[in-house]
Amino acid sequence: MLSQNKIKHLRSLGLKKNRIKEKKIILDGKRLIDEAINHKVKIEYIWINESLKTNEKDDLFINKIKNNKIDFSYEKEKDIKKISNTKNSQGIIGLMSIDNFYNEDLKNFGNQIIILDQISDPGNLGTIVRTCAWFGVHSVILSENSADIFNDKCVRSSVGGHFFLKNLTYLSYDEINNFISSNHFLTLCADLNGDEIGIKNIQKKWALILGSESHGVSNKINFDKKITIAKQGEMESLNVSVATGIILNELIN
Amino acid sequence: MLSQNKIKHLRSLGLKKNRIKEKKIILDGKRLIDEAINHKVKIEYIWINESLKTNEKDDLFINKIKNNKIDFSYEKEKDIKKISNTKNSQGIIGLMSIDNFYNEDLKNFGNQIIILDQISDPGNLGTIVRTCAWFGVHSVILSENSADIFNDKCVRSSVGGHFFLKNLTYLSYDEINNFISSNHFLTLCADLNGDEIGIKNIQKKWALILGSESHGVSNKINFDKKITIAKQGEMESLNVSVATGIILNELIN
Numbered sequence: 001m002l003s004q005n006k007i008k009h010l011r012s013l014g015l016k017k018n019r020i021k022e023k024k025i026i027l028d029g030k031r032l033i034d035e036a037i038n039h040k041v042k043i044e045y046i047w048i049n050e051s052l053k054t055n056e057k058d059d060l061f062i063n064k065i066k067n068n069k070i071d072f073s074y075e076k077e078k079d080i081k082k083i084s085n086t087k088n089s090q091g092i093i094g095l096m097s098i099d100n101f102y103n104e105d106l107k108n109f110g111n112q113i114i115i116l117d118q119i120s121d122p123g124n125l126g127t128i129v130r131t132c133a134w135f136g137v138h139s140v141i142l143s144e145n146s147a148d149i150f151n152d153k154c155v156r157s158s159v160g161g162h163f164f165l166k167n168l169t170y171l172s173y174d175e176i177n178n179f180i181s182s183n184h185f186l187t188l189c190a191d192l193n194g195d196e197i198g199i200k201n202i203q204k205k206w207a208l209i210l211g212s213e214s215h216g217v218s219n220k221i222n223f224d225k226k227i228t229i230a231k232q233g234e235m236e237s238l239n240v241s242v243a244t245g246i247i248l249n250e251l252i253n
Numbered sequence: 254m255l256s257q258n259k260i261k262h263l264r265s266l267g268l269k270k271n272r273i274k275e276k277k278i279i280l281d282g283k284r285l286i287d288e289a290i291n292h293k294v295k296i297e298y299i300w301i302n303e304s305l306k307t308n309e310k311d312d313l314f315i316n317k318i319k320n321n322k323i324d325f326s327y328e329k330e331k332d333i334k335k336i337s338n339t340k341n342s343q344g345i346i347g348l349m350s351i352d353n354f355y356n357e358d359l360k361n362f363g364n365q366i367i368i369l370d371q372i373s374d375p376g377n378l379g380t381i382v383r384t385c386a387w388f389g390v391h392s393v394i395l396s397e398n399s400a401d402i403f404n405d406k407c408v409r410s411s412v413g414g415h416f417f418l419k420n421l422t423y424l425s426y427d428e429i430n431n432f433i434s435s436n437h438f439l440t441l442c443a444d445l446n447g448d449e450i451g452i453k454n455i456q457k458k459w460a461l462i463l464g465s466e467s468h469g470v471s472n473k474i475n476f477d478k479k480i481t482i483a484k485q486g487e488m489e490s491l492n493v494s495v496a497t498g499i500i501l502n503e504l505i506n
Contacts, residue, residue: 123376127492136485161488196506230506232389235414239380242498245491249499253449253483 002047002079010083010095016148019098025150027094028085030061032160037068039163042097046072049080049091085152098150103167106179109139110167111205112252113185115176117143117221118212119240125149126157127241128210133161135248141179141207142170143218173220180207180222187223188251190243191216192236194226197250208247213240255300255332263336263348269401272351278403280347281338283314285413290321292416295350299325302333302344338405351403356420359432362392363420364458365505366438368429370396370474371465372493378402379410380494381463386414388501394432394460395423396471426473433460433475440476441504443496444469445489447479450503461500466493 012018013026024044027033036043046065053074056062065072083093103109114132119125125147132140142149155162171179180187185207211217229238229246238246265271266279277297280286289296299318306327309315318325336346356362367385372378378400385393395402408415424432433440438460464470482491482499491499 127495130488130492131495133486133488134482134484134491136487138486157492159489164486164488229387229502231387232505233386233391233417234389235383235386235417236412238387238498239383239410239494241492242380242384242495245495246498246502249482249502252485 001073002075002083007079007082010093014085014152016151019148019150023097023099023102025096025098025155026083026085026152027096028152028156029090030092032155033092033094034061034064035160035163036094036096037064037070039160041163042100043068043070044095044097046070046092046094047075047080047083048072048093049077049089050074051077052091086156101162101165101168104169106169106183108167109141112137113139113141113207114244115141115143115180115207115209115221116146116211117209117217118145118215119210120147120212120214122147122151122154123157124213124239124241125151126154126159126161128244129154129158129165130161131241131245131248133158133164134245135252137248137252138164138166140165140168141176142168143176143221144170144172146170173218177220177222187225188247189217189221189223189226190247191226191228194228196230197227197247202251206251208244208251210240210244213237254326255328255336260332260335263346267338267405269404272401272403276350276352276355278349278351278408279336279338279405280349281405281409282343283345285408286345286347287314287317288413288416289347289349290317290323292413294416295353296321296323297348297350299323299345299347300328300333300336301325301346302330302342303327304330305344339409354415354418354421357422359420359422359436361420362394365390366392366394366460367497368394368396368433368440368460368462368474369399370462370470371398371468372463373400373465373467375400375404375407376410377466377492377494378404379407379412379414381497382407382411382418383414384494384498384501386411386417387498388505390501390505391417391419393418393421394429395421396429396474397423397425399423426471430473430475440478441500442470442474442476442479443500444479444481447481449483450480450500455504459504461497461504463493463497466490 186204189209439457440460442462
């Protein structure tokens with residue numbers, strides 16, 4: 001049973017500092033938890049609204065939980081609501097370890113990297129993670145002043161894209177610059193005033209840098225080339241996750 | 254001064270049925286209102302938090318309002334908050350007529366059209382409008398069961414993209430099919446199981462059809478060709494506004 005202390009603890013994971021300290025997050029909803037299990041992500045516990053209790057033998061989801069040896073229990077609806085991040089909880093909440101996502105060893109980051117600078121909107125950040133997963137880009141570096149990639153809104157927006165991340169780290173601007181120069185990445189900075197993309201299937205190792213919609217990419221990050229998406233209309237800017245999709249499609253497809 | 258009746262009336266525009274009946278919406282925030290004025294959109298009135306009152310002679314925004322002969326008044330903060338759509342109102346609210354955006358005369362819809370079917374998330378819908386504005390696509394047809402394109406969240410997500418719309422209409426599936434067939438559009442349907450895009454700079458008149466993330470495009474809409482965005486990863490789907498951006502970039506740039 002969910003004790004008041006446990007509820008308090010789970011609710012505390014709503015704060016970035018607690019998620020980072022404990023390396024754990026709440027997964028809200030059956031679909032996300034199901035995806036996490038498919039990806040062999042470590043789920044520590046699952047709480048289920050008791051009103052969803054069925055004949056367990058016939059319940060595919062419950063059988064999946066049991067087959068993967070994940071502890072679970074049925075709880076009162078009011079307690080489930082207390083630990084849910086969403087207004088309309090589906091009644092199934094998981095506790096997931098995010099320890100394995102962080103990789104401090106930059107040697108494993110591969111040849112295609114996304115660097116996100118000061119992306120503050122968690123919905124945009126989640127949509128970028130989803131887009132990276134679509135294009136098979138599994139390494140993400142965030143500048144230290146970005147939103148938390150495990151913010152619950154970000155996790156919801158990515159609809160499971162997080163589970164494809166293989167390498168994830170937060171770096172300072174100096175660390176980013178050291179990494180990209182010492183590893184000879186072609187560094188492309190998405191900018192409203194760059195050259196039109198014009199890069200198809202580049203063979204070289206590349207790092208694509210995207211900045212916040214309000215501030216762009218910090219001038220403290222070094223790069224080789226500014227690229228921009230050709231504009232036919234008069235609109236000032238594109239949404240950053242849309243821009244990510246367009247550039248990745250050009251780079252990869 | 255904002256009377257209680259006026260406040261009640263303005264708040265009633267939070268509902269789609271009232272926006273459609275009155276052909277008016279609330280614009281929330283200085284930036285949106287400023288953009289609307291630049292686009293010569295009809296603003297009926299502007300209410301400003303009295304705490305923002307300055308020496309009017311030196312206030313560029315106030316001068317712009319006056320030069321465009323828009324009525325305005327200063328109001329108590331508590332009244333401004335009552336008519337604001339957002340939690341953190343910037344204290345400047347406009348009432349805008351949307352009558353001119355609707356165009357029943359399909360003859361003027363031009364050669365590049367977006368058809369949106371059952372897009373229910375207003376944030377996605379707004380980002381699509383913004384993306385269309387970037388690519389110079391000014392004609393949008395919505396199926397009758399789509400979200401309201403003048404929902405306040407949609408207007409905020411498009412950050413002014415709405416003001417570039419020249420032709421906008423809601424049509425039934427029969428009307429959509431009649432329109433695209435009798436006008437010889439090449440109709441492209443974005444789908445997870447189509448041919449990879451492979452269409453660059455097509456010269457023909459085209460209509461791009463996008464559906465909701467959960468239901469796709471209804472099979473009641475006729476089309477010539479299913480197109481899809483090549484996937485390198487294992488992710489199930491892309492966000493619909495990201496997909497719109499990628500396909501428009503291929504079609505137009």
